[in-house]
Amino acid sequence: MNKAELVAQIKKKESYLCVGLDTDINKIPAHLRDSDDPIFEFNKQIIDATHQYCVAYKPNIAFYEALGTKGWESLQRTLDYIPKDIFTIADAKRGDIGNTSKLYAKAFFETMNFDSITVAPYMGVDSVTPFLEFHDKWVILLAHTSNPGSHDFQLIENGEEKALYETVIEKSRQWATAEHLMFVVGATQAERIGHIRSLAPDNFFLVPGVGAQGGDLEAVSKEGMNNECGLLVNSSRGIIYAGSDEDFARAAGMAASNLQAEMKGYLEKYM
Numbered sequence: 685m686n687k688a689e690l691v692a693q694i695k696k697k698e699s700y701l702c703v704g705l706d707t708d709i710n711k712i713p714a715h716l717r718d719s720d721d722p723i724f725e726f727n728k729q730i731i732d733a734t735h736q737y738c739v740a741y742k743p744n745i746a747f748y749e750a751l752g753t754k755g756w757e758s759l760q761r762t763l764d765y766i767p768k769d770i771f772t773i774a775d776a777k778r779g780d781i782g783n784t785s786k787l788y789a790k791a792f793f794e795t796m797n798f799d800s801i802t803v804a805p806y807m808g809v810d811s812v813t814p815f816l817e818f819h820d821k822w823v824i825l826l827a828h829t830s831n832p833g834s835h836d837f838q839l840i841e842n843g844e845e846k847a848l849y850e851t852v853i854e855k856s857r858q859w860a861t862a863e864h865l866m867f868v869v870g871a872t873q874a875e876r877i878g879h880i881r882s883l884a885p886d887n888f889f890l891v892p893g894v895g896a897q898g899g900d901l902e903a904v905s906k907e908g909m910n911n912e913c914g915l916l917v918n919s920s921r922g923i924i925y926a927g928s929d930e931d932f933a934r935a936a937g938m939a940a941s942n943l944q945a946e947m948k949g950y951l952e953k954y955m
């Protein structure tokens with residue numbers, strides 16, 4: 685999916701919601717555990733209940749690869765089930781020397797056909813560019829993450845008083861246009877998101893950390909939105925575990941619908 689198509693979906697659905705499919709076998713309702721593929725069964729019902737409210741799905745690969753070959757099969761079935769007009773993110777946080785990154789890119793873009801992948805910038809240009817060589821695919825580069833440890837390295841300043849996350853954004857913007865490059869900016873970093881927007885005016889930001897991690901959706905939307913919206917705001921646990929019994933999918937649908945309604949208001953106010 686290209687940028688114009690993504691923006692069109694955001695406008696059509698009045699939503700910039702990304703539903704995180706962080707499906708934990710130990711957290712899914714008991715009645716699903718005896719089915720052939722409990723992870724897929726759970727995801728299928730979550731997708732059925734939420735697809736009208738979101739523009740992206742982000743399976744976090746850890747939850748699938750932890751289950752071995754069966755987990756990879758559940759992931760592929762999930763990906764195949766996601767409606768084609770919804771943007772897909774492989775949250776894999778990859779990045780390695782060039783020839784290895786090339787095969788990570790092939791795994792997620794060709795073998796699995798995701799639209800995008802999260803990539804760690806630490807190893808530099810040759811670890812990121814192999815992902816950028818795929819037509820109509822996206823790199824979502826970790827810039828300023830949502831977790832407490834984000835302060836350990838990302839805020840370290842170089843000689844020019846630039847924090848590492850600022851250097852990551854400025855440098856990587858020379859490697860690709862905003863048609864292929866997004867940045868991860870944690871919702872818990874709301875006080876810096878306006879500044880980050882000034883560094884990357886036309887790039888989309890993937891913003892995880894609302895819901896379970898306590899990020900403020902209005903602050904993120906107010907400071908981070910550009911005239912194309914420019915945001916995909918992710919919630920995983922807050923949606924998929926909104927309920928825990930046989931009614932789980934309806935509860936997830938309601939949680940997604942509430943976020944979409946809030947987002948509609950912010951699109952009207954801040955875009």
Ligand SMILES: O=C(O)c1cc(=O)[nH]c(=O)n1[C@@H]1O[C@H](COP(=O)(O)O)[C@@H](O)[C@H]1O
Pocket residue numbers: 704706744775802828829830831868869870892893894895896897918919920921922
């Ligand atoms: O790349 C990510 O998606 C990501 C980056 C980040 O800075 N913080 C962050 O929480 N994430 C992911 O976003 C999801 C957040 O999940 P919840 O806190 O349950 O909404 C998880 O899959 C995390 O791995």
